[in-house]
Amino acid sequence: MSDKVATRAAYGKTLVALGREDERIVVLDADLSGSTTTAEFAREFPQRFFNMGIAEANMMGVAAGLAASGKIPFASTFAIFATGRAFEQVRQSIAYPAFPVKIAATHAGVSVGADGASHQSIEDVALMRVIPGMTVICPCDAVETAGAVIAAARHDGPVYLRLGRHPVPVVMPKNHVFTLGRAERLRQGSDVVLLASGLMVSVCLEAADLLAQQGMSAEVINVSTIKPLDKAAILDAAKRCRAVVTAEEHSVIGGLGSAVAALLAQKCPTPLEMVGIQDRFGQSGDVPPLLEEYGLTPGAVVAAAERVIQGRCMN
Amino acid sequence: MDITTKTRLEKRAREMRRHILRMIAAAGSGHPGGSLSAADIMATLYFHVMRVDPQRPNWPLRDRFVLSKGHAAPVLYAALAECGFFPVEELTSLREFGSYLQGHPDYKQTAGVDASTGSLGQGLSIAVGMALAARLDAKDYRVFALLGDGELQEGQIWEAAMSAAHYRLGHLVALVDCNGLQIDGEVERVMSIAPLKEKWQAFGWYCLEVDGHAVDQIAHAIDEASTVRPTVILARTIKGRGVPFMEGRAEWHGKAPSSDQLQDALAALNKEDEDV
Structure with a gap:
């Protein structure tokens, strides 16, 4: 990177x-x-x-x-x-x-x-x-x-x-071949899967490093095709990791998180946290403080991962 | 226009009006007023002006037609069926479940339909795109769009008008079915659009005015269209034309005739035939 x-x-x-x-x-x-x-x-x-x-x-x-x-x-x-x-x-x-x-x-x-x-x-x-x-x-x-x-x-x-x-x-390898409809696993993990799109993919890779330092193994999948969703890849990861975090630079209403939530609820109910904009409008500012304000940071993803893993253990 | 052609087109328009009434009556819903007002315009386009081939509905060199006032689908279907794009007998399946004759024109389902319309204000933009493509490909087809006068209240029409003049689309002809009525009543009372000629001219269009029920005037105006900028033909029409009890009545914008009313309407059209 x-x-x-x-x-x-x-x-x-x-x-x-x-x-x-x-x-x-x-x-x-x-x-x-x-x-x-x-x-x-x-x-x-x-x-x-x-x-x-x-x-x-x-x-x-x-x-x-x-x-x-x-x-x-x-x-x-x-x-x-x-x-x-x-x-x-x-x-x-x-x-x-x-x-x-x-x-x-x-x-x-x-x-x-x-x-x-x-x-x-x-x-x-x-x-x-x-x-x-x-x-x-x-x-x-x-x-x-x-x-x-x-x-x-x-x-x-x-x-x-x-x-x-x-x-x-730039997080994808230079020789990467894009396939429409395919979610790409960028990092393998077993405790939680981070499903991200757009600029939140690199944020999630950073979050996975931070989680690793705390002894948690996070898988990172780039879900760049939001529709049609790569259902097989997402369900496979959800089954293996048993905890899911979605991350998007978009409202949590109607975006990647919603699409994943609907899929999981129907096919494989799994504890889920959605990182994204929480039903608010944006505002002026430099990009770093904006990402901080709207919870679009590695720290916010780590916190969501911790919550979802904890939630799974309580069930 | 010679008298034989004129008589032939008028006869075709009456036949199309009968189709319109029968299909809307069969469907139990639909838009007779604005379909009947456009019948002479459509007969002139499809049986005198436009280069189309029902055997090759996707022929790349065909003239394009966009029914921007998509609720007048019955008049388009009547013209296409009379041309031979699909059997006339199919017309009464209008609006039925599973029919390719949807309530508003559907590009994917109906042979001869060049654009999906029905949401007012969008068709002229599509026609502009078709005209730009003709120029890029150095093809000589022309693009026609039929608009409603009430539809001119949509802002997108004027965005499209601006762009057609900007790109000097001399092979684009818009016709406005000026029947003066919309669902809620008289256009000028609901939301005034006058003065129309001055508006189109100010947007850079060559503007002509005709009697929209005179096939010779319509054909002549299309002959007179500019080749260096877009042309609009303001066709003065009567909503519900050809059916005395529907003429000039806003209530017939979107209502099907009963079977008795259908018989009365057909009788009036048959009498016109006999009077010729």
């Missing part, structure tokens, strides 16, 4: 590479191409880039029309605008006809930082998960993002790709 790269940066670079290989790739943005990094694609392929202005609802409909005509559109803006402002356009114009539009949204979560609550999306995974047929991916680092962008382009259907603004450690 050395160099830090924002997942949005990997997105922009991968789009350019994809654009060179496949003429069907087109990109739309809503006046945020510098921030979402689609500007790199726009420079190399100006004919295949459409700035739609500050009009997200229309952007989603136009993306649908391009997809209906054989294109593979990537539509980018900030996560809250892509999923909140344009929710029903995504539902009706894109997902219902199952068009292969890739909604690649950046600036998800509180790690947006200083812009504050209006720009910090903590609801987007919930909003996209609930749409029938929508695939939801939240990569943990730059390496995984590159693979996820390519996998999204190849997937015949709508995809929501959740990306971040803030640089995060």
